[in-house]
Amino acid sequence: MVAAAEMRAGARGEWTFFATMSLVVAGVIAAGFGPSYVRSSAGSGLPWWVHLHGAVMTAWIALFAVQAALVRRRALPIHRALGIASVALVAAMVPLGIATNLLAIRRGATPPFFTPAEMFAADTIDLLLFAGLFAWALVLRHRREWHKRLLLCATVLLAWPAIGRLPPVRWGGIELVIPISSALLIGLALVGPLHDLLTRRRVHPAYLWGVGLIVLAQPLHALVARSDLATRVVERVSA
Numbered sequence: 001m002v003a004a005a006e007m008r009a010g011a012r013g014e015w016t017f018f019a020t021m022s023l024v025v026a027g028v029i030a031a032g033f034g035p036s037y038v039r040s041s042a043g044s045g046l047p048w049w050v051h052l053h054g055a056v057m058t059a060w061i062a063l064f065a066v067q068a069a070l071v072r073r074r075a076l077p078i079h080r081a082l083g084i085a086s087v088a089l090v091a092a093m094v095p096l097g098i099a100t101n102l103l104a105i106r107r108g109a110t111p112p113f114f115t116p117a118e119m120f121a122a123d124t125i126d127l128l129l130f131a132g133l134f135a136w137a138l139v140l141r142h143r144r145e146w147h148k149r150l151l152l153c154a155t156v157l158l159a160w161p162a163i164g165r166l167p168p169v170r171w172g173g174i175e176l177v178i179p180i181s182s183a184l185l186i187g188l189a190l191v192g193p194l195h196d197l198l199t200r201r202r203v204h205p206a207y208l209w210g211v212g213l214i215v216l217a218q219p220l221h222a223l224v225a226r227s228d229l230a231t232r233v234v235e236r237v238s239a
Contacts (some may be wrong), residue, residue, distance in 0.1 A: 017195055018148055019068035024188070025159050026061045032162025047107075053100040056093050057158060063089065064155050068148075081140065089153045090134050090138050095128045102237050111178035113164055116234045121224035124162065125217055130154045133210060153210025157217075160185045182218040189214045 033054070063086055070079040101123040105116045106204060114122070133154035140146040164171060164181040193207040224230055 005214060014199070015068045015072040015148075018152055019065050019072070021152055021191065022061055022065035022068065022155060024191075025155055026058075026065075027157045028166070028188075029057070029061065029162040032159075032165035036165065047060065047103070049096070049100055049103060051180055056089065059089060060086075060093060060158070061155065064151065066143055071148075083138075086134075087138070090131060091177060094127050094131045098124055103231075105234060111164065113170070113174045115225065117230040118178070118221065119226040120233055121227075121230050122221040125220055125224060126157050126160055129213060129217055130157050133157070133213070145204055149204055149206035150210050153189060153207070156185070156189045156192075157214055159188060163188075177239050178221075186211070186215055186218070 061081060067079055067082060067086075069078070070082070101120060104110065105119060110116050110119050133150050137147050137150035137154065140150065160181060163184050164177050167185070169177055169180050189211045193203045193211060196203045196207065
């Protein structure tokens with residue numbers, strides 16, 4: 001009985017960690033995008049699709065936190081129902097995110113640390129990777145240890161654009177924003193494996209895949225940004 005109670009307490013603590021990580025990601029996104037969002041909304045205003053994109057992304061972060069809390073409280077039927085609903089949310093997030101990226105390039109709203117091609121490549125790759133990790137987690141939904149870790153990696157991935165907009169990241173100069181952002185994103189992704197080491201004495205294979213893919217995506221951003229495909233897309237969108 002004592003062992004069973006300890007296992008239940010450990011499971012609740014683990015889901016508390018996942019909920020906390022969702023709040024950390026939400027804080028990074030709010031700190032990165034919040035100031036410019038407020039300034040733009042108070043000034044000339046933002047296109048409706050920017051507000052929609054922000055609302056959908058915020059909904060995902062909130063859903064991830066709620067799902068972790070539901071499992072902690074053992075409200076599994078509600079957790080499963082929201083999991084099914086999340087498929088529709090992700091199906092909207094990815095095309096809406098890519099469209100928002102392209103429309104921002106068309107408006108000349110590329111951040112100063114990005115070229116339009118870099119912005120297109122990074123956001124598109126990360127959104128597709130996010131969708132891939134989500135789909136993988138969905139397939140493995142009955143293997144909880146894989147499921148929740150893959151979803152955490154997918155959620156952490158969404159923080160990358162916001163990290164580059166944090167004021168301290170820019171202190172090293174515009175040319176260092178992308179490498180610093182990538183390093184900080186990888187550091188944030190490594191919190192999960194570190195938590196495993198501290199609580200389980202080993203890293204779950206889901207993190208080896210999830211964090212590994214996040215690491216591999218960083219040089220892929222630059223490779224795709226220099227490709228003919230990225231050049232043609234930016235030229236067509238900007239025309």
